[in-house]
Amino acid sequence: MAAPRSYRRIVVGLDGSAHSRRAAAFVARLRPPRGGRVTCVRVVEPVRLPSMPLVPGPMRAQIAAQAAAMERGRRAVARRQVDWAAALLAKAGWRARGVLRTGLPLRELLAAVRAERADVLVVGARGAGAVTHFLLGSVAEAALKRSPVEVLVVK
Amino acid sequence: MRPTEILFPTDFSPASEAAGRIARAMALEAGARLHVLHVVPPVTDPSTFSERLAHAAQALAEGLRVETALRTGLAGRTIVDYAREKGIGLVVLGTHGRTGWSHAILGSVAETVVRLAPCPILTVPAGSLEPAGAATPAATAAPTPPRPCLVCGKPSDELICEPCRAHIRAEAMDQKREAERPGRRGMPV
Numbered sequence: 296m297a298a299p300r301s302y303r304r305i306v307v308g309l310d311g312s313a314h315s316r317r318a319a320a321f322v323a324r325l326r327p328p329r330g331g332r333v334t335c336v337r338v339v340e341p342v343r344l345p346s347m348p349l350v351p352g353p354m355r356a357q358i359a360a361q362a363a364a365m366e367r368g369r370r371a372v373a374r375r376q377v378d379w380a381a382a383l384l385a386k387a388g389w390r391a392r393g394v395l396r397t398g399l400p401l402r403e404l405l406a407a408v409r410a411e412r413a414d415v416l417v418v419g420a421r422g423a424g425a426v427t428h429f430l431l432g433s434v435a436e437a438a439l440k441r442s443p444v445e446v447l448v449v450k
Numbered sequence: 451m452r453p454t455e456i457l458f459p460t461d462f463s464p465a466s467e468a469a470g471r472i473a474r475a476m477a478l479e480a481g482a483r484l485h486v487l488h489v490v491p492p493v494t495d496p497s498t499f500s501e502r503l504a505h506a507a508q509a510l511a512e513g514l515r516v517e518t519a520l521r522t523g524l525a526g527r528t529i530v531d532y533a534r535e536k537g538i539g540l541v542v543l544g545t546h547g548r549t550g551w552s553h554a555i556l557g558s559v560a561e562t563v564v565r566l567a568p569c570p571i572l573t574v575p576a577g578s579l580e581p582a583g584a585a586t587p588a589a590t591a592a593p594t595p596p597r598p599c600l601v602c603g604k605p606s607d608e609l610i611c612e613p614c615r616a617h618i619r620a621e622a623m624d625q626k627r628e629a630e631r632p633g634r635r636g637m638p639v
Contacts, residue, residue, distance in 0.1 A: 321570060415572075420564070439545065439564060439573055445472065447572045448564050 303330055305389075306413040308404045308434070309337045311376050314419025318449040319380040322417055323387040333391045334411050335380040337373040338403040342366045370395060401437045408444060415445045453539025453569070457485045459529045459559075460506055460544075465576035469544035472574050474510045476542060483515040487532055489525040496520050498597075526562025533567050541571045 307322055309315045322333060342362040347355050377393025384391035396403040408416050418435045438446050458473035460466040470486075477484040486507040490496040500520055507518045521528045533541055545560045564571050598604065599611035601618070610618070 435564075436561070439560060442575065445572055445574050447570060449570045450568070 302414045303328055303332060304411055304413045305331070305333045306404070306408050306411055306416050307333060307335045307380065307384075308400075308407075308416065308418040308438070309335055309376055309380055310400070310419070310434070311337075311372070312419055312421060314421045314449065316380070316419070318417045318419040318447075319383055321447075321449045322389070323383050325387075327387065327389045331389050332411075333381075333384045333389045334407065334413070335377045335384070335391065335393045336396060336404060336407040337377045337393070338396050338398060338400040339366070339369050339373050340400065341397055342369075400434050401441070404434065404438065405441060405443075408442065413444060415447055416442050417447045417449060420448050420450045453480055454482050455485060455536055455538045455540075456480070456482045457487060457529070457533055457536070457538040457541045458510075458543075459487045459489065459525070459532075459541070459563070460503075461488070461525070461559075462502055462506060463544065463546070463576075465546050465574075466544035468576065469542050469574040470506070470510055472572065473542035474514065476540065476572070477514055482539070483517060484510060485517045485519060485532075485536060485538065486510065487519045487521065487529065489528045490520065490522045492522060492524070494522075496522055525559040526566070529559070529563050530566040530568075533563075533569060538567075539569050541567055541569060543571060543573050545573050545575055 302325075305322055307315075307319050309319065319335065342365050344358065344362055347358065350358070373395055374393070377395065381391040381393040394407065396407060404416070404418075407413075416438060418438055420435055435446075435448055439448070453476075456473055456477045458466075458470055460470060473484060476482070486503065488499055488503045488506075490499055503518050503520055507516050510516065519532065521532060523531075529541070529543075532538070541563060543560050543563055545558070560573055564573065597606065597609075599606040599609070599614055601610055601614035604611060606612075608615075
């Protein structure tokens with residue numbers, strides 16, 4: 296199937312789940328229009344630490360260092376995921392790139408849609424959230440309501 | 451995996467009109483058959499809608515294989531059942547973008563469909579621009595003769611006229627407030 300000519304700029308939201316990989320694969324199966332561009336967005340949630348007023352300084356530093364290491368690990372995994380998706384799409388003939396963003400998943404995803412001036416947002420039906428949502432992930436659901444552009448939900 | 455059957459459920463609203471244009475573009479490019487489906491609420495006489503449905507389908511039909519269907523039931527479920535039954539590969543659906551109160555009261559057909567449909571779903575927000583490449587030649591709305599409002603019977607463009615709708619909304623809110631009132635509900639005063 297060819298992508299409709301109007302879909303030149305696509306944002307694919309990735310979160311490491313099987314559904315989001317399928318979303319990327321779905322776009323890869325579309326025949327890219329001329330100048331078709333895909334941005335694979337992966338939002339990394341920052342590691343938030345509790346406030347530690349009574350914890351002694353050295354221990355605090357250690358905890359902070361561990362959090363930083365955890366975040367680096369998350370970013371490395373995320374980077375591999377967007378690179379995998381971008382490579383898949385590039386092979387299908389799209390101009391593809393992977394972008395990491397830090398923050399709240401939905402907000403950053405919609406920010407990416409606006410920043411790329413995308414025509415359509417593609418997401419997987421279920422994500423990798425800690426709470427397993429029944430049949431539809433929270434980000435996908437909220438994207439349906441909030442997105443200014445079309446949303447393609449891939450199962 | 452190229453969809454050969456594309457489903458476009460319509461409620462004849464402007465929101466679904468935008469979705470119709472996109473469904474048409476998708477079907478044209480994929481060489482797929484376009485199913486135009488309208489779901490009639492349970493107690494309504496479906497025959498009054500067949501003409502509007504035919505008109506809506508005709509506006510999208512040029513150069514396409516189009517199938518129309520008129521079903522009775524709850525919109526969300528009926529759309530999902532239809533998609534299962536016909537082996538639909540893609541559903542293109544307009545959304546009204548309701549949130550908060552009106553969302554809680556009126557619910558969302560799109561949400562039900564996205565949850566339960568067996569295939570990918572493309573949701574099109576109201577006011578989405580039509581695709582530049584494959585615009586419909588004349589996607590004019592079906593002429594809508596003012597029908598009697600279901601509640602008060604005065605002629606109205608919509609199924610239930612605006613004053614009646616406001617009334618129903620207020621009543622539902624009152625009821626909800628009453629039900630959620632803290633304290634000794636149901637106790638004799």
